[in-house]
Each structure stands twice: as C-alpha cells, then as structure tokens.
Amino acid sequence: MxxxxxxxxxxxxxxxxxxxxxxxxxxxxxxxxxxxxxxxxxxxxxxxxxxxxxxxxxxxxxxxxxxxxxxxxxxxxxxxxxxxxxxxxxxxxxxEIDLSWRCDCISFGLTYTLWEMARKQAIISSLKAVFGDDGVEFLRLGIYELCSHGMAMHNYEDWLSMYYLPDAKPLSSQRISRLLASVTQEKIDEYFKLRHERLVESHQQRKQLANNNGTYIPPMIMAIDSTSISTYSQSIENAAFGHAKQDDFLKQINLTLCVDYATGDVCYAYESEGSINDMTVFPDILMRMQNIGLDLSDVLITTDRGYSSVMNVQKQINCKLKFLTGVKLSEDSIKAKINRYKDSLNNPLFMKGALAVYARTGEIEKWSSTVDGITVDHDVYLHLYHDGALGERQTISFMCEVQRLLDIKNNNLKMDNNLWRNYSRFIEQDKQSKVWHLNADAVQKACRYNGYFAIRTNEVSDPFDSLVIYRERNIVETAFKQFKVLNDGERLNATGSSYKGKIFIHLLAQTLRMMLSVSAAAHKAEGKVLPGESLEKAMLQLKKLQATKPAGRGIYITKEIPKKTRDLFELFCVPFPKKQIKN
Incomplete structure (x- = not known):
C-alpha cells in the first residue's frame, strides 16, 4: 500500500x-x-x-x-x-481446533527431534502398518517415557499439555490401558520383521553401491545385548528372581535387544524369564529370529562374553551365521594360548598405537557342522589381545576391594556379605596372631590375566578390525545402562494383561535414545560433538526450545532457534523446524 x-x-x-x-x-x-x-x-x-x-x-x-x-x-x-x-x-x-487443554507455551525442541528421527527412519510407517492409527499413539507414549524419565503413564495427559507432539490428543488412563493390552507377541514380531527388512534392504543398497565403486563393506552388523527389568507384578508369567544388580528383592524379566550398528534401530527384541542368563537364552533368540523369517544371511552378529560358550559358537556355525563374540577366559584353552603368545602380546611390534592394544591371531580354529550327513569344515579366527592400561585398572579395582575386606576383618567392622562372598578366598587369617592378611598365591592367580581378552569370529580375519567392531558395540551397551539409570532402574509397573504393551513402549523409547547416541557418534570424526560429551545435556538443551500459540490460532510459532540448538539439529540429522507448526 x-x-x-x-x-x-x-x-x-x-x-x-x-x-x-x-x-x-x-x-x-x-x-x-x-x-x-x-x-x-x-x-x-x-x-x-x-x-x-x-x-x-x-x-x-x-x-x-x-x-x-x-x-x-x-x-x-x-x-x-x-x-x-x-x-x-x-x-x-x-x-476451530480445540487446544484449550494445551499450554500456550510448550517445550518443542526435543520432542520434535525424536518425532522427526522416527519419521525419517520409517518407524511411524512400520507402526501404522502393524497397529493402524494406534501405532502412532505407541510412538507418542514411547517419546513420553524417554522424555519424562519413566514417569507413570497416568501422567501422560499433564505432560502432553506442556510438550509438542503433532496431532496429539490427551489419553485417559483407561484408553492407555486398552492400548497396552492390545499388544501381542505376534504384533511385536511383525513390527520387528518390518524393521529388520528395512535395515537389510538399506544395507544391500549400500553394499551394491560399494561394489560398483570397487570397495568392500562388511555385512550388516547387529549387536545383541540384554538388560533386566524389575517388577512388582505377581501376574507376569516370565517374572522370576534372577541375578539382579539392584532390587534383588524383586522379581525380574530379561529383555534382549538386537541393534543395528549403523542406525541404532532395534531390529529385534526378545523377552525371557528373569532367572535365565544370557548364555542360555541365546540359542532361543536365534531360533525365534529365524522362525519369524528374519534374513540373517548377511548379518554379522556381535555379542559380549556373557553369551560366550562353545555350544553357542557351534549353534551359529550350524545355522550358517556370521558372528563376532567376546570369549570368556574361563576356557582353559584360551589361557593356554595367551601363555603361549604372551611375548607377542607385550611386544610393540604387535601393537596398534591408535587402539593402544597389543593383538595377534592366536590360531585359526577348525570347527565343523553336519547337514544331511555331510560334514563341512569351517575356519574360526581366535584373536588375542592385551590392554596394559585396562589391566592396571582391573588390578587396582580388585586390590581396593580386597583391602577393604581386610580392613573390615582386622577392625571388627560390620561385614558386607557381598564383599565377603566375592573376595574372601583372597585373604586368610594367621592362626596364632589372628590377623588377616593377603593370600599371595590366590591374589597373583586372580590378577595374572588382567588386561587380556579374546574374540572369536568366522568373518573378520584381522584382529584389529575385529576389535574396532567389538568396541563399537559399546555404544549399545552404554545406551542400555544410561537409559536404565534415567528411568528409575527400569521397574515395570504393569499387569499380566498389559505388560507386553509396556515393554513395547519401553523398546520404542530405547530405540529413539540409541538412535540419538549412534547419530552423535557417527559425526564425532567431523568435529561435531555433544555438549559436554553428554547426551543428557544435549537433550536438556533441546528441551529449552519453545513454541508459543497465538491467540485464537490452531498453530504454534517457534521461538528464535539459538546456534547451539541448530548445531544439535544438524548433529542428529534433523531438518530445521518451520516457523509455524501445526498441532
């Protein structure tokens, strides 16, 4: 004008x-x-x-x-x-949209980031394919569990009024209970089959591109790890007393997750009885994955020492699977090989400086499998390692505990039963003076192999390449532990009819958190790092970003985005939000 x-x-x-x-x-x-x-x-x-x-x-x-x-x-x-x-x-x-239940100023950044990651990784489409429109509600509840640090489900309505989630509506406790009760093991398996198929297809596309360029990329790498979830419920069939690091007065269930290295996406999950250890449950996991039709032909399965056993190695060979697993030093043959190659494992010529570890292949083991009466031989690499710094830390930690036990005994202090159970064999009492002292032979024997470890694999011939893959699975393990700490030790408050749904919500929350971790780790080499090297700090910074609702409008206007928040959007590969955000 x-x-x-x-x-x-x-x-x-x-x-x-x-x-x-x-x-x-x-x-x-x-x-x-x-x-x-x-x-x-x-x-x-x-x-x-x-x-x-x-x-x-x-x-x-x-x-x-x-x-x-x-x-x-x-x-x-x-x-x-x-x-x-x-x-x-x-x-x-x-x-005309009624948003009277929602605050005029809402936290926007973190929930927007999680929603966009789920959309980008097609989690939303997978949920809709299995659960219909209810699938999106499960994602919202998963984001709620992650962002609220395990707050009870009946608080969802109040939380939602203060946080952005697109097209969300308040859900009553009754509605949430009905949603959770609708989740069955068959639907969970169907969802994970879709996730696995998508990950395999994506990997095959990367592999084909690499082949066209004349380069090699390893198989799709799947990390398997587990956690225990304590429960007060008496109606959950798989709840049982097990080896609990905390809440040993409660029953627990074990939850095993199979996680894609490249994205952090959970491509399978298995719930088992709380009294069964990882090594025992591993064959059942493989059987379930194959029974629902997951293609594992070009997947490298990585596991830690908790899953290690001769039987489990043989099981994977029989199933024609690629594997890379930590090995327990309790195997006498492993200790014998470490003794044989100890000179090499302390020789600088066998060290890779960037990894700060000595390594060599102990030997190529010969394993065999029999199918239809035909015996086939298989080569399995046994890689041996020595980390001097790790050995020092292990010895120091061990001796601190033994000394603490000595002080308790010699000063007649109140006994720690766990400490006595774990370390009593390393001390002894003089019959005349009644003074407690170290059992020298037992201590030296206990520390002899500190810093030494081993990896078995039928896929990766180089010991240093194997170690890099094995260490990367720490991202998964760390995400497990951090999520558990943030969510009140993972106590499952659910009945027998709804606990499958509660576990599924937990799986979605864990998936999103691991995606954040993996995305951040992938950009570390580019100099893009989390603030304070802390994912929790990054999540808090994202929460600070707010959006406000103009009077009479069914939209929200995002406030000015500070550079720190823009950097986090880039780190997590999330597009910058639009200025106007619809409900």
Whole structure:
C-alpha cells in the first residue's frame, strides 16, 4: 500500500473498549523542527478477526486499493498477506481446533527431534502398518517415557499439555490401558520383521553401491545385548528372581535387544524369564529370529562374553551365521594360548598405537557342522589381545576391594556379605596372631590375566578390525545402562494383561535414545560433538526450545532457534523446524 515508492507504510493494531481489534496503516515523516520522526498519515484498514487473523477491509480502503477486492487478506507479522481460498479455509479450520487443554507455551525442541528421527527412519510407517492409527499413539507414549524419565503413564495427559507432539490428543488412563493390552507377541514380531527388512534392504543398497565403486563393506552388523527389568507384578508369567544388580528383592524379566550398528534401530527384541542368563537364552533368540523369517544371511552378529560358550559358537556355525563374540577366559584353552603368545602380546611390534592394544591371531580354529550327513569344515579366527592400561585398572579395582575386606576383618567392622562372598578366598587369617592378611598365591592367580581378552569370529580375519567392531558395540551397551539409570532402574509397573504393551513402549523409547547416541557418534570424526560429551545435556538443551500459540490460532510459532540448538539439529540429522507448526 503506497502512494509513492518513497513512502514506507507500516501496520499496527489496536483494541477498543468493546474488545474489537482494528488494523491501521501509517507512515512516518521526519520533522526537521522537532528533530524527530512523526506520523504523517494514518489510514483505517479494517477489522481483525482475532481467531483467524483475517481482516475485513473497510470500504474506504478498498476504494483506494481495488487490488484487494475479492481477496482473502490476513494480518501476519505486522503485514497484510493475501491467501488463496484453500489457504484461507485451512487457516479457518485451524482456528476451530480445540487446544484449550494445551499450554500456550510448550517445550518443542526435543520432542520434535525424536518425532522427526522416527519419521525419517520409517518407524511411524512400520507402526501404522502393524497397529493402524494406534501405532502412532505407541510412538507418542514411547517419546513420553524417554522424555519424562519413566514417569507413570497416568501422567501422560499433564505432560502432553506442556510438550509438542503433532496431532496429539490427551489419553485417559483407561484408553492407555486398552492400548497396552492390545499388544501381542505376534504384533511385536511383525513390527520387528518390518524393521529388520528395512535395515537389510538399506544395507544391500549400500553394499551394491560399494561394489560398483570397487570397495568392500562388511555385512550388516547387529549387536545383541540384554538388560533386566524389575517388577512388582505377581501376574507376569516370565517374572522370576534372577541375578539382579539392584532390587534383588524383586522379581525380574530379561529383555534382549538386537541393534543395528549403523542406525541404532532395534531390529529385534526378545523377552525371557528373569532367572535365565544370557548364555542360555541365546540359542532361543536365534531360533525365534529365524522362525519369524528374519534374513540373517548377511548379518554379522556381535555379542559380549556373557553369551560366550562353545555350544553357542557351534549353534551359529550350524545355522550358517556370521558372528563376532567376546570369549570368556574361563576356557582353559584360551589361557593356554595367551601363555603361549604372551611375548607377542607385550611386544610393540604387535601393537596398534591408535587402539593402544597389543593383538595377534592366536590360531585359526577348525570347527565343523553336519547337514544331511555331510560334514563341512569351517575356519574360526581366535584373536588375542592385551590392554596394559585396562589391566592396571582391573588390578587396582580388585586390590581396593580386597583391602577393604581386610580392613573390615582386622577392625571388627560390620561385614558386607557381598564383599565377603566375592573376595574372601583372597585373604586368610594367621592362626596364632589372628590377623588377616593377603593370600599371595590366590591374589597373583586372580590378577595374572588382567588386561587380556579374546574374540572369536568366522568373518573378520584381522584382529584389529575385529576389535574396532567389538568396541563399537559399546555404544549399545552404554545406551542400555544410561537409559536404565534415567528411568528409575527400569521397574515395570504393569499387569499380566498389559505388560507386553509396556515393554513395547519401553523398546520404542530405547530405540529413539540409541538412535540419538549412534547419530552423535557417527559425526564425532567431523568435529561435531555433544555438549559436554553428554547426551543428557544435549537433550536438556533441546528441551529449552519453545513454541508459543497465538491467540485464537490452531498453530504454534517457534521461538528464535539459538546456534547451539541448530548445531544439535544438524548433529542428529534433523531438518530445521518451520516457523509455524501445526498441532
């Protein structure tokens, strides 16, 4: 609106005593006598609909500016904006949305990041394919569990009023209970089959591209790890007393997750009785994965020493699987090989400086499998390692505990039963003086192999390459531990009818957190790091980003995004949010 190209017209609004809002237009002119800018002309534009932002233009204004006749004109950011009929109708529909339950100012950054990651990794489409529209509700509940640090489900409504989640509506406790009760093992398996198929397809595409360029990439790498979840429930069939590091007075269930190295996505999960250890449950996991049709032909399965046994190695060979697993030094043959190659494992020629570890292949073991009466031989690499710094830490930690036990015994202090059970064989009492002292032979024997470890694999021939893969699985293990600490030790409050759903929500929350961890680790080489090297700190910074709701509108306007938050969006490969966010 100009009478001359030299004039800059401004717009503002005012509200009269009756609560009606009007738009006026004006321009300023410099007054040389008073040496200040003053309003030179003011024009009445029209009345504003506060609910929609549409302006009913005055007759006088239209006579002067016929270009606005038959147009839908809105007042946005102190300007008149012409909208198409479709846009105008959409804005009017937004104004009719009831958001009275939601705060006018909401936390936006973290929930937006998690939602976009789920959308980008097709988690939303997988959930919808299995659970229909309810699938998106499961994702929202998973985000709630992650962001609220294990708050009870009946608080979801109150939490949702303060946080952004698109198209979300409050859910009553009864509605949540019905949702959780609808989750069955068959549906969980169907969901993970979709996730696994997507990950395999993505890996095959990367592999084909690498082959075209004449380069090699290893198989898709799947890390397997488990955690225990304590429960108060007496109606969960798999709840049992087991080896609990905390809450040993509660029953527990074990939850094993199979995680894709490249994305952090959970491609399978297995729930088992709390009294069964990892080594025993491992064959059942493999059987279940194969029974539901997961293609493991080009997957490298990595496990820690907790899954290590001769039987489990043989099981993977019989199933024609690729594997890389930590080996327990309790195997006498492993100790014998370490003794044989000890000189090499302390020789700088066998060290890789970047890894700060000595390594060599102990030998290529010969294993065999029999199918239809035909015996086939298989080569399995046994890689041996020595980490001097790790050995020192292990010895120091061990001796601190033994010394603590000595002090308790010699000073007649209150006994720690766990300490006595674990370390009593390393001390002995003089029969005459009754003084407790170290059992030298037992201590030396206990520390002899500190810092030494081994890996078995039928896929990776180089010991250092094997170690890099094995160490990367620490991302999964660390994410497990951190999530457990943040969520009150993972106590499962659910009945027998709804606990499958509660576990599924937990799996979605864990998936999202591991995706954040893996994405951050993938960009570390580029110099992009988490603030304070802490994922928790990054999540808190994202929570600070807020969005506000204009009066009468069904949208939210994001506040100015600080550079720290923009850097986090880039780190997690999430697009910058739009200025206007719909419900």
């Amino acid at each position: 100009t009478d001359s190209s030299e004039i800059k017209w401004n717009y503002s609004s005012y509200t009269d005593k009756m609560g009606r809002t009007y738009i006026i237009s004006y321009y300023n002119k410099w007054d040389p006598l008073k040496k200040q800018s003053r309003v030179a002309k003011r024009v009445h534009v029209g009345r504003l609909n506060a609910d929609t932002g549409e302006v009913s233009l005055s007759k006088a204004f239209l006579e002067e500016h016929p270009e606005y006749i038959c147009e839908s004109v809105f007042y946005e950011n102190n300007q008149l904006v012409v909208r198409s009929d479709e846009e105008a109708q959409e804005i009017k529909k937004e104004a």
